[in-house]
Amino acid sequence: METVAYPLRVPTEIIALAKLRAKEEYVDQSTALRQLLYLGAEEYILSLTETGRISVGRGAELLKTSVQDIYRLAEKHGVRLGATQEQRKKSLATTKKIGEKPLP
Amino acid sequence: MLTIVFDADGLIKLARAGILERVASLIHCITSQQVYNETMRGKEKMYEDAFIIDALVEKGSIEVKRIKPTEGLLGLGLGERSALALFNKIQGDAIISDDRKFLAVLETVDIPFIIPTDLIAMLAVHKKLQKTEAIKALEVLRPFVREENYTAASELIGGD
Numbered sequence: 221m222e223t224v225a226y227p228l229r230v231p232t233e234i235i236a237l238a239k240l241r242a243k244e245e246y247v248d249q250s251t252a253l254r255q256l257l258y259l260g261a262e263e264y265i266l267s268l269t270e271t272g273r274i275s276v277g278r279g280a281e282l283l284k285t286s287v288q289d290i291y292r293l294a295e296k297h298g299v300r301l302g303a304t305q306e307q308r309k310k311s312l313a314t315t316k317k318i319g320e321k322p323l324p
Numbered sequence: 325m326l327t328i329v330f331d332a333d334g335l336i337k338l339a340r341a342g343i344l345e346r347v348a349s350l351i352h353c354i355t356s357q358q359v360y361n362e363t364m365r366g367k368e369k370m371y372e373d374a375f376i377i378d379a380l381v382e383k384g385s386i387e388v389k390r391i392k393p394t395e396g397l398l399g400l401g402l403g404e405r406s407a408l409a410l411f412n413k414i415q416g417d418a419i420i421s422d423d424r425k426f427l428a429v430l431e432t433v434d435i436p437f438i439i440p441t442d443l444i445a446m447l448a449v450h451k452k453l454q455k456t457e458a459i460k461a462l463e464v465l466r467p468f469v470r471e472e473n474y475t476a477a478s479e480l481i482g483g484d
Contacts, residue, residue: 269424269425270424271424272424272425272428273399273425274399274400274425275399275400275401275404275423275424275425275426276332276333276401276423276425277331277332277333277362277400277401277402277403277404277423277426278399278400278401278404278425279401280362280365280401281401281402285365286362286365286366286368286369286371287332287333287336287362287363287365287366287403288336288363288365288366288369288371288373288374289366289369291336291468294468295467295468300467300468300469300470300471301422301423301424301468301469301470302422302423302424302439302468302469302470302473303422303424303427303439303470303473304424304427304470305472307424307427307428307431307437307439308439308442308472308473308476310427310431310436310437311427311437311438311439311442312442312476314418314436314437314438315438315442315443315445315446317436318326318417318418318436318438318446319446319449319450321326321417323326323350323351323447323450323452324325324349324350
């Protein structure tokens with residue numbers, strides 16, 4: 221993932237958390253801080269996807285990950301992604317219409 | 325033969341449900357190069373669905389087309405934008421997807437769509453899938469779809 225330098229004031233409690241994570245995960249403190257940031261971004265992307273503000277594909281692009289990883293994340297967080305009831309009604313109407321055409 | 329355009333969501337879910345090959349034998353399945361590339365990223369992390377999709381593309385059961393994605397659609401990825409452009413170009417019968425945002429865009433431009441759970445139900449109703457196969461496919465998809473959509477499809481095929 222491409223990175224940029226960004227000036228940021230971080231609460232001391234978050235730095236303490238990053239120190240703890242750095243020890244537990246055997247990574248340096250900056251990496252631990254980036255991991256915490258990424259975890260927050262993952263949750264935010266999931267909420268945007270769940271509410272239909274962005275697509276799964278766009279979410280995967282923003283996190284530089286695969287679509288399959290987004291599903292894995294959603295499953296991990298107990299988030300169900302998918303069509304709304306209104307959309308499902310439209311899907312069903314299309315299914316019925318298309319179902320009239322013969323299948324081989 | 326029906327022509328259905330797939331986004332990554334549609335391909336991955338039907339591959340996971342274990343019925344993508346069957347679907348490809350009944351329906352002309354077509355997708356964009358960008359969607360194919362999107363699904364292939366799953367191979368890096370050994371997601372089985374990516375290998376299933378790749379094998380079907382290799383076999384020629386799923387057609388992959390190069391197309392310039394539709395521009396100016398905020399909130400959609402390259403895959404969905406290219407699937408939309410592909411549908412507009414070939415004038416298929418519908419798009420398969422269960423992506424809320426993508427479906428919302430399709431609604432605004434009046435493009436017909438089918439969600440994967442409904443497709444499974446339709447195939448079972450038309451006896452192109454055995455009831456037990458369809459129920460099994462829906463069970464596999466259950467953690468990845470909204471519960472109401474699982475239940476509705478399940479009721480359509482006469483499951484619980």
